[in-house]
Amino acid sequence: MSFFNQPFTQKGFLRLPWQSKSFANGIHPEDHKELTERKPIRRMPFSNKIIVPLSQSIGAPAKPIVSKGQDVVRGEPIAEAGGFVSAPVHAPVTGTVAAVDELVSMPNGSKTPAILIDTWPSSDQTVRYLQPRDTSVMSADDLVKAVQDAGVVGLGGAAFPTHVKMKAPKGKTIKTLVANGCECEPYLTCDHRTMLEYTDNLLRGLQLAMVTSGAKKAIIGIEDNKMDAVEKIRQSIVARQLTNITCEAVPTCYPQGAEKMLLKSLLGLEVPAGGIPADIGCAVFNVGTLAQIGELVPQGRGLIERIVTVSGPGVSKPGNYIISLGTPLPFVLEQTGAIDNPGMIILGGPMMGMSIATRDIATTKGITGILVFTPEQLPNSHEPEMPCIGCRACVEACPMLLNPSMLGKLADVNRHQEMMDKFHLMNCFECGCCSNSCPANIPLTQKIRVAKQSIRQKARSAG
Secondary structure: OOOOOOOOOOOOOOOOHHHOOOOOOOEOOOOOHHHOOOOOOEEOOOOOEEEEEOOOOOOOOOEEOOOOOOEEOOOOEEEEOOOOOOOOEEOOOOEEEEEEEEEEEOOOOOEEEEEEEEEOOOOOOOOOOOOOOOHHHOOHHHHHHHHHHOOOEOOOOOOOEHHHHOOOOOOOOOOEEEEEOOOOOOOOOHHHHHHHHOHHHHHHHHHHHHHHHOOOEEEEEEEOOOHHHHHHHHHHHHHOOOOOEEEEEEOOOEOOOOHHHHHHHHHOOOOOOOOOHHHHOEEEEEHHHHHHHHHHHHHOOOOOEEEEEEEOOOEOOOEEEEEEOOOEHHHHHHHOOEOOOOOEEEEOOOOOOEEOOOOOOEOOOOOOEEEEEOHHHOOOOOOOOOOOOOOOHHHHHOOOOOOHHHHHHHHHOOOHHHHHHHHOHHHOOOOOHHHHHOOOOOOHHHHHHHHHHHHHHHHHHHO
């Protein structure tokens, strides 16, 4: 369940003439970033038990290559990729394998096999599995292979295996590479702090991605509520004499961080319906992903930890933490001073993340944020859904220029095919603007999401 209807104030969206460099519509939720945006990144202690799910990316699950009772060192591969669209996983800690193929819970409620590791309490947890490389002499194919071996996936939340995006699709040419530093979701600041504290890694990863994709230029796009990051990166670009990379501020407006919206804002280009950025000569990478590439590939080590924003009114120590992958959620909540009985816990941002029904899960590569809310912070969560009053607030908010109101009405009577054929259902990327703006508390995004799942299920059954 997403966190629509909730403690955000919808502000009227008025585009002034000098603010034309953006996409149409969108909303301005309160961002609540003040809780963590000025706090330096800190490392969280290591849990004595680590749970490593084998499905941490879109694509095939990884295949275990270790056995129960085996000792592993931090950074060592413990499962290989299950196919091209898949990513290997590595030991987040030095310890002993306690179980293999153990079924564990995932945030969406499903079960997946995992490798369990008992952490050695006496270990200093130094990463000892390293294979340093000179990236200046590596070919594009070798760099792509190195990214795959590192198990890098999209760290903006999508968790798509990054190596698949590193080269232009067959028949396409990538002219411009875009680094997405917008981080438009409320509360989240992990990308913001990454840009400030790991600027060199970001620029190094961006240069490597330009080599693999063949892009001749790159643009780092950042919302103008993070001008400190814009200035820091611009200074680094000048210092490194990177004449083919620029950093540009774009208006703060949700969902500016959606790749189609960002391409429209930066380049004035529109991805065709059903298409991908490569169709217009572009590739888009999250800044956190690029920073990891810039660090991991030269070192020759795997992705074993990530920066996570832990925030919300239900934690006493909000911040951005380096957390080992596989760290149990209860351990994270304890370390950050979370209240015992929160009203809701959301993984990711409040607009596109998901609330969880159980804490019996572990951190994975795709988790950008852990937000804890008190029951009092959810004043509208139990307000009933009312009939649509035809106010068009959802239409004026939709960045894809859809008619969410009509889509919702058709979803109520299961006219999914008509939603797709006549009202462009599949163009919706579920940003939540419509639900957030609806005064009748209609969960439009959820209705649309269910309809899209139904369409995809029918296609799989037919095919």
